[in-house]
Amino acid sequence: AYEPNIQVRLFNPLPGSRGSLVGRILGSIDDIPRIQQRMHNKLFIADNALGITGGRNLGDSYFGQDTGSNFVDLDVLAAGRIVVDMSASFDRYWNNDLAYPVQSLVSREELDKLKKPAPTAIDVTATYAATPAFAGGSGSVIPDGTPTIALANATIDLRRTPLTWAPSTLLVDKPGKIGPDDDEVDAQDTLVDGLLQLMSQARQEIVIISPYFVPGRPMMKAFEDLRSRGVKIRVLTNSLASNDAPAAHAGYARYRKELLGLGIDIYELRSEQSGGVNALGSSGSSGASSGAVSGSRASLHAKAVVIDTRLVVIGSMNLDLRSQLQNTEVALVIRSAPLSKEAVRQVESTIRTDAYRVELSGDGLVWRAPPGAGFADSTVEPDSSAK
Numbered sequence: 001a002y003e004p005n006i007q008v009r010l011f012n013p014l015p016g017s018r019g020s021l022v023g024r025i026l027g028s029i030d031d032i033p034r035i036q037q038r039m040h041n042k043l044f045i046a047d048n049a050l051g052i053t054g055g056r057n058l059g060d061s062y063f064g065q066d067t068g069s070n071f072v073d074l075d076v077l078a079a080g081r082i083v084v085d086m087s088a089s090f091d092r093y094w095n096n097d098l099a100y101p102v103q104s105l106v107s108r109e110e111l112d113k114l115k116k117p118a119p120t121a122i123d124v125t126a127t128y129a130a131t132p133a134f135a136g137g138s139g140s141v142i143p144d145g146t147p148t149i150a151l152a153n154a155t156i157d158l159r160r161t162p163l164t165w166a167p168s169t170l171l172v173d174k175p176g177k178i179g180p181d182d183d184e185v186d187a188q189d190t191l192v193d194g195l196l197q198l199m200s201q202a203r204q205e206i207v208i209i210s211p212y213f214v215p216g217r218p219m220m221k222a223f224e225d226l227r228s229r230g231v232k233i234r235v236l237t238n239s240l241a242s243n244d245a246p247a248a249h250a251g252y253a254r255y256r257k258e259l260l261g262l263g264i265d266i267y268e269l270r271s272e273q274s275g276g277v278n279a280l281g282s283s284g285s286s287g288a289s290s291g292a293v294s295g296s297r298a299s300l301h302a303k304a305v306v307i308d309t310r311l312v313v314i315g316s317m318n319l320d321l322r323s324q325l326q327n328t329e330v331a332l333v334i335r336s337a338p339l340s341k342e343a344v345r346q347v348e349s350t351i352r353t354d355a356y357r358v359e360l361s362g363d364g365l366v367w368r369a370p371p372g373a374g375f376a377d378s379t380v381e382p383d384s385s386a387k
Contacts, residue, residue: 009099011039037178040327042316051078051086055303074302076314085170096175166336173328192324205232207306213237214251214320239268241383267355269300312340
């Protein structure tokens, strides 16, 4: 995209006037259903040898480095034959008719106007020296007085890192889920539908991590069937205060009492984390100390489902109608008791310190703080102005 050795394509871009946002919007009025659909897949592949998928996008707030708000995320690193499948899914989208080279949509001059200037060493020093993470002494200082950025902790020596070898399968939506060829995708042929089929086989427990949790009637029916068989269901999602999409929270709130009435355990992430953005150990660090800017607002963005502590699904999907019906998604299904138990352990660690348990109380709700967590129960949406 006007840079050596870098190519960028945009999937399903806005139509209309190339030089005017207003023109693009006006040109999109007759195409709103398609524009509502997004390629939500996340893949990072190196040399067809290693691949990463999960919920994380590329940006400061996905790596714990935004001073205002940071996302709590979860990834899985894969090696072996499954990476070939991940690469093939990337190629299907890259070569799809809806993938446009960025230079066909914007000129070099227009792109230059959109670029933010690269920060200088002085800018970086000033920014990080001013953040609570460095003010509190969690950073170090090199001889010239410049504080080191704690993201250095994120370095992983793959030559020495033990991997858990386990059977895995790639679930991925077809590009045809979006656009004029959406008849290629059968109603029961989407990633979320496949995930629901896996969940229907549960015998003991399902643990769900979903930032945007809007089940819809078919998914509610699936939950009813599972609960009727005695399957325990635990859900970690965003609170109103931690949710970056108020409309998604409103959709979830409509189902909350019904979900609780089924006996489903619901935990909502607190927006202020006890130790920076360290929930799920997922602010972009490989170690317990993430280097995330402490005091910043936290928003859950991880997506995972654990079935009977033997099967774990990690990917880009939310358990909501948008992921089920509109967006394209990707996920790895891994049959591994050790990885499943580790995912559950991280969830349980989060709910012990940084999440409210939501319970029915008469005609209303109560948000229970974890014992000894240092914050109180609430009878209204916590940490927000909602009543």
